[in-house]
Amino acid sequence: MAEDVSFTAELKDAIAPRTVLLVLGVLALQLGFVASYVGAFHHPTAHDLRVGIVGPSSITARVEQQLKDSVGDEVSVTRLQQRATAVEQIRQDRLHAALVVDSGGTTDELLVASGGGSSLVSAVQQAAEQAEAEQQRSLTTTDLVPLQSGDARGLSGFYLTIGWLVGGYLMASLLGVARGSRPANPRRAVIRLLAQLPYAAAAGLGGALVVDQWLGALTGHFWALAGTGTLLVLAAATVTTALQVLCGTLGIGLAVLVFVVLGNPSAGGAFGWPLLPWLWRTIGPWLPNGAGTEALRRTVYFAGRDAGGYLLVIALWAAVGVVVTLAVSRWRHSREAVAA
Missing domain, CATH: 3.40.190.10 (Periplasmic binding protein-like II)
Incomplete structure (x- = not known):
């Protein structure tokens, strides 16, 4: 007959301390989500x-x-x-x-x-x-610059940007879950980064097809939309990969913090930057969400004026993600080789 196990021992075996920490992290993200969205939108006031x-x-x-x-x-x-x-x-x-x-x-x-x-x-x-x-x-x-007929309230570019970013960090997260958050060696890191290229291109092209050719929400700038989408997906994917290389599974939560908790309410979609509180209107232009939303807005409605600066911000996020992934993977591999 199996020996009785105390409830405390059973609890410790069923829920590991690491799991408790991860759950607490999820709780913090959840409360951060509420605080960020309500803090940004509950009292829009004009600034500048x-x-x-x-x-x-x-x-x-x-x-x-x-x-x-x-x-x-x-x-x-x-x-x-x-x-x-x-x-x-x-x-x-x-x-x-x-x-x-x-x-x-x-x-x-x-x-x-x-x-x-x-x-x-x-x-x-x-x-x-x-x-x-x-x-x-x-x-x-x-x-003087009316919205396109299919772009109700001018939010299509904002939602398109969110869709591309969500796809990017989910794709990178799935690669991490399937084959380990941290690539086994620098070569695996390179392979993982290269795998993100065709996905980003397909996602950028697909998003442009949906909003331009299918729905008619943002028309007349198909290839500019596709290129911006490709860049946004790459930024989200490479940064998420870098965060996983640095922090393991916790990196997925950090990606959600950057792209969802902080990025979405500060993007200038639902409310323009001049209507947001100081924190959100300050960080908005420097996060991929805000840079992507504004780049699309300027491409579609203002003949691309100053869109290049926002595209550069997105490209820098993608480049930092690649550099951090490769550098940390090489460093970890070297340290493990020395330890062996």
Whole structure:
């Protein structure tokens, strides 16, 4: 007859201390997820809004002051001489909006670019309407960079970026789970990295096919979308591989921390960077999520202006992932060879 085993001994055998630590790590990620998303989105407030104003100073001075009273010091107002200048600067994404004051009447025009973010348009429009109402003036809105018909609220690029990043870190995680988080030697590390190339290319091409050819959400820039997607998938995959080489299974959790807990709410998708709290609007442009979302936005709506800088950020993440993976794999292999 089998000898009775105490409950404590059974518990220790069933749930190893390492498992407890991993569960605590999952709990920390879960709470971090809640804190990050709610912290970013629960109270959107304007920061560094760039607004132009056109018209005679006798009227614009009062409207400008009312606009600052409505939004606060976080609005930067630039006085312009001509409507055409305001139009050009909005289409080049130098201004978020511009108010053209009618000197001969009481109905002014607000120039916006919903392609730069519908949340920004809503914030500026609300502030402008309040400022105009205080001066007994009314407002009409002209959208100079309208959203494509299939891109409701301008969120397609954001969700596309998330999809590519999720695929990248899941692919790298599965490779780690299937064959060990840490490659057995530097050659295995190279093979694992090379295996990510065709997957990234297929994912980039597939994502572009879905949003452009199939759904018609983001059209007219197929190869630019495919190339950006390939780069995003590579960044997520190589960084996840590097984190696994450094930290083993824990590296998967760290990848989730970077790409999900911190990356998604700071990407400028649901709310543009000028509406996010300091932490999220600061880190957003430097994480692949934000860089990818903004690169796609500028490619589709602003003729690619400044998209190259965001693509460079993504490429640097991918390069760091490759370098760390190869360097740490070589170091671990050398140390194990010496120990043997």
